[in-house]
Amino acid sequence: TNESRGKLMSLYMVIALGSLGLGQFLLNMADPAGVLLFLLASVLVSLAVVPISLTTGSAPSHEEPQSMSIRTLWKVSPLGLVGVMAEGMAAAAFYGMGAVYAKDQGMDAFAVSMLMAVATFGGMALQWPVGHASDRHDRRTVIAVASVVGGLAAISAVFVSGTLQLVAVALLGGMMLPLYSLSVAHTNDYLQPSQMVAASSSMILMSGVAAISGPLLASLSMQVLGPDGFFWFIGMSMLLVAIFAVYRSILNR
Numbered sequence: 001t002n003e004s005r006g007k008l009m010s011l012y013m014v015i016a017l018g019s020l021g022l023g024q025f026l027l028n029m030a031d032p033a034g035v036l037l038f039l040l041a042s043v044l045v046s047l048a049v050v051p052i053s054l055t056t057g058s059a060p061s062h063e064e065p066q067s068m069s070i071r072t073l074w075k076v077s078p079l080g081l082v083g084v085m086a087e088g089m090a091a092a093a094f095y096g097m098g099a100v101y102a103k104d105q106g107m108d109a110f111a112v113s114m115l116m117a118v119a120t121f122g123g124m125a126l127q128w129p130v131g132h133a134s135d136r137h138d139r140r141t142v143i144a145v146a147s148v149v150g151g152l153a154a155i156s157a158v159f160v161s162g163t164l165q166l167v168a169v170a171l172l173g174g175m176m177l178p179l180y181s182l183s184v185a186h187t188n189d190y191l192q193p194s195q196m197v198a199a200s201s202s203m204i205l206m207s208g209v210a211a212i213s214g215p216l217l218a219s220l221s222m223q224v225l226g227p228d229g230f231f232w233f234i235g236m237s238m239l240l241v242a243i244f245a246v247y248r249s250i251l252n253r
Contacts, residue, residue: 009181010131021120068198083183086241088207089214096215101230122170123177130178139186147242150175154235
């Protein structure tokens with residue numbers, strides 16, 4: 001239901017992000033230039049098939065899904081579409097270029113894995129409270145607040161280092177990573193159950209398209225502004241989402 005959708009999406013993301021955060025430390029198990037880590041990733045992906053193969057549960061019944069174009073999705077929920085695209089772009093920029101930024105700053109392998117992990121654990125820790133807040137308050141307001149806090153956290157990471165930078169990055173992850181589930185939940189508030197599967201497919205597609213551009217644009221920002229362009233790009237991306245969320249709230253749509 002609309003009253004529980006944010007919390008359920010958050011629970012899903014907590015599990016995913018917890019695993020993603022732990023995975024960052026696998027970087028320290030072998031030389032990143034070798035093949036062992038790639039083989040380990042292959043084994044883990046293969047193991048993921050096991051619980052799916054062993055399950056005896058049946059899929060829940062649902063209505064025949066309706067098709068939904070990107071144009072229709074935009075008409076239904078412009079903020080939801082912008083939100084998933086911005087999160088896809090920012091998150092892809094972070095995970096695609098974060099290690100490059102860290103190496104440019106002279107960090108060793110453990111420091112690189114720490115930088116990447118704290119953002120993921122921040123997202124895991126704040127998924128539930130942010131999702132719960134979105135069930136109790138206007139989701140547009142929650143999206144705006146999360147985007148502002150995350151954007152400012154990213155920008156503040158430019159001006160600090162060490163532990164303070166890790167704290168800023170954790171807050172960035174805590175606000176950035178819930179944006180996908182918040183945007184999907186916001187969009188589903190305006191859909192019929194038969195439309196949700198098609199809408200989710202379109203949102204995943206657009207998130208993926210945006211994710212392609214994230215590392216490319218972040219690298220351009222780093223070329224122009226230096227390594228700090230990494231955080232400037234992510235911060236400004238999130239602040240633009242906040243501006244759009246406020247605009248949609250003013251329109252009450």
